[in-house]
Amino acid sequence: MTIIPATKAEPGDTRERILDVALDLFIEKGYDKTSLREIAEGLGFTKAALYYHFPSKQDILMALHYRSHSLLADSMASLKELDSDPAAWADIFDRQIDDMLANRKLFLMHERNRAALESIHEKDHDQGHQDLEDHFRRILQNPKVPLRSRVRLACAQGALLGGLMISGLSFTEVPVDELAGLLRETVRDTLGAPGS
Amino acid sequence: MTIIPATKAEPGDTRERILDVALDLFIEKGYDKTSLREIAEGLGFTKAALYYHFPSKQDILMALHYRSHSLLADSMASLKELDSDPAAWADIFDRQIDDMLANRKLFLMHERNRAALESIHEKDHDQGHQDLEDHFRRILQNPKVPLRSRVRLACAQGALLGGLMISGLSFTEVPVDELAGLLRETVRDTLGAPGS
DNA sequence: GTCTATATTTCGATAGAC
DNA sequence: GTCTATCGAAATATAGAC
Numbered sequence: 001m002t003i004i005p006a007t008k009a010e011p012g013d014t015r016e017r018i019l020d021v022a023l024d025l026f027i028e029k030g031y032d033k034t035s036l037r038e039i040a041e042g043l044g045f046t047k048a049a050l051y052y053h054f055p056s057k058q059d060i061l062m063a064l065h066y067r068s069h070s071l072l073a074d075s076m077a078s079l080k081e082l083d084s085d086p087a088a089w090a091d092i093f094d095r096q097i098d099d100m101l102a103n104r105k106l107f108l109m110h111e112r113n114r115a116a117l118e119s120i121h122e123k124d125h126d127q128g129h130q131d132l133e134d135h136f137r138r139i140l141q142n143p144k145v146p147l148r149s150r151v152r153l154a155c156a157q158g159a160l161l162g163g164l165m166i167s168g169l170s171f172t173e174v175p176v177d178e179l180a181g182l183l184r185e186t187v188r189d190t191l192g193a194p195g196s
Numbered sequence: 197m198t199i200i201p202a203t204k205a206e207p208g209d210t211r212e213r214i215l216d217v218a219l220d221l222f223i224e225k226g227y228d229k230t231s232l233r234e235i236a237e238g239l240g241f242t243k244a245a246l247y248y249h250f251p252s253k254q255d256i257l258m259a260l261h262y263r264s265h266s267l268l269a270d271s272m273a274s275l276k277e278l279d280s281d282p283a284a285w286a287d288i289f290d291r292q293i294d295d296m297l298a299n300r301k302l303f304l305m306h307e308r309n310r311a312a313l314e315s316i317h318e319k320d321h322d323q324g325h326q327d328l329e330d331h332f333r334r335i336l337q338n339p340k341v342p343l344r345s346r347v348r349l350a351c352a353q354g355a356l357l358g359g360l361m362i363s364g365l366s367f368t369e370v371p372v373d374e375l376a377g378l379l380r381e382t383v384r385d386t387l388g389a390p391g392s
Numbered sequence: 393g394t395c396t397a398t399a400t401t402t403c404g405a406t407a408g409a410c
Numbered sequence: 411g412t413c414t415a416t417c418g419a420a421a422t423a424t425a426g427a428c
Contacts, residue, residue: 029315032226033228033311033312035402035403037402045412046413048405048414049413051406056404056405057403057404115225115227119229137362137365137366140367150367151359151367151382152378154358154362155359155382156355156358158359158362159386160354161358162353163351166354167350170337170346171336174343182343182344186351186388187351189386192382231420231422232421232423233421241393241394241395243423244394245394247423248393
C-alpha cells in the first residue's frame with residue numbers, strides 16, 4: 001500500500017472521478033460490500049483499469065480519507081490549545097462545522113465505515129499522520145481534564161456527527177447557513193456554558 | 197435468512213456464547229472482516245458447527261440486532277408522544293441512557309457496523325420491525341416539527357451515541373451512575389431548554 | 393452438536409495485449 | 411489508459427459421518 005497525497009488535479013480527471021463514484025458507493029453500501037467491479041461499472045470501464053490509478057482498493061479509501069484530512073487542516077492548526085483550555089473548544093467546533101457541512105458526504109462516509117478506516121489506520125504509523133480523532137481521544141483519556149468536560153467534549157463531537165449525518169439525509173433542502181447556525185448553537189449548548 | 201427471536205435461554209447456552217463472541221469480534225474488527233472461522237475459534241470448535249445454531253452469518257448479526265431491539269422496548273412504548281411533544285423528548289432519552297449504558301457493547305457494535313446492519317435491515321420488511329432509529333428518522337422528516345427542534349433531536353441522538361461510544365472505550369473505570377448523570381445533563385442541554 | 397471434508401462463489405490483484 | 415483473461419485466496423455455505 002502506497003500513500004497517495006490529496007492533490008486535486010483538474011476536474012474531469014479520471015482519478016477524481018473514481019473517488020467520487022467510490023465515495024457514493026462507500027456511503028450507500030459500505031466499503032467492504034462495495035466491489036471494484038461496481039466502482040468500475042459506475043465509471044464505464046472495467047475493474048482492471050482501476051489498478052492503473054490506484055494500486056489497491058485500500059488506497060482508494062485512503063485517498064478519500066486524505067481528502068477529509070486536508071479539509072480539516074485549518075481546524076488542526078489550532079489544536080494545541082485544545083488540551084488546556086475547554087473554553088476554547090466551542091470556537092474550534094465552529095470552524096469544524098463549516099468544513100464538515102461543505103463536505104457532508106465525506107464525513108458521512110467516514111461515519112459509516114469506521115471499522116474499515118481504523119483497520120487501515122493502524123498501518124499508517126510510517127506517516128506522521130496525526131488525526132483529529134486521535135487528538136480527541138487523547139484529551140478524553142487525559143485525567144487532568146475534568147470528567148464532566150470530557151464527557152461533554154465526547155458528546156459534542158457525537159452531536160456534530162449526528163447532526164451532520166442526519167442533515168446529510170433529511171435536511172438537504174435547508175440552506176447550509178441556517179443549518180450551520182443551528183448546529184453551532186446546539187453544539188455550544190452541548191459543550192455547556194463556559195462558566196457552568 | 198430466517199428471523200430469530202431474541203429469546204434468552206439459560207446462560208452457558210452455546211447459542212448465547214456464540215453471540216457474545218461474535219459481539220466482541222464485530223466491535224473489534226467489524227462485521228465484514230470477521231470470519232465465521234474466527235468466531236468458531238473463539239469458542240473452541242469449528243466453523244461448520246456454527247451452522248447448527250445459525251443458518252447464516254447475517255442471522256448472527258440479526259440476533260444481536262434483536263438483542264438491542266428488545267432492550268429498548270420500554271423506550272419504544274412511550275414513543276407515541278414523541279412526534280407531537282418535543283418537551284417530552286428529554287424523558288425518553290433519560291430512559292434510553294440507562295438501557296444503553298447497561299449494554300454499551302451492543303450499541304458500540306451497532307455504531308461500528310451501520311452499513312452492514314442497514315443492508316440486512318432492508319430485507320426485513322416482512323416483519324413488522326419498527327425500529328427506534330426508523331421512528332427518529334420519521335420525526336426528523338416531519339415538516340410540522342420546527343427545524344430547530346429537529347436539528348436538536350438529531351444532535352441529541354448523536355451526542356448520546358458519541359458519549360456512549362467514547363465512554364465504552366475511555367471511561368470504563370467511571371461508575372455508571374456518575375456517567376449516566378453527566379450524560380443526562382448533557383443531552384438535556386443538547387435538546388435545549390424547554391422554553392427557549 | 394460437532395466434526396471433516398468439499399462445493400461454490402466472489403473478490404482483489406496480476407500479466408500482458410492493444 | 412483501458413482491455414481480456416486468469417490466478418489465487420478467502421469466505422460462506424453444504425453434505426454427510428460420528
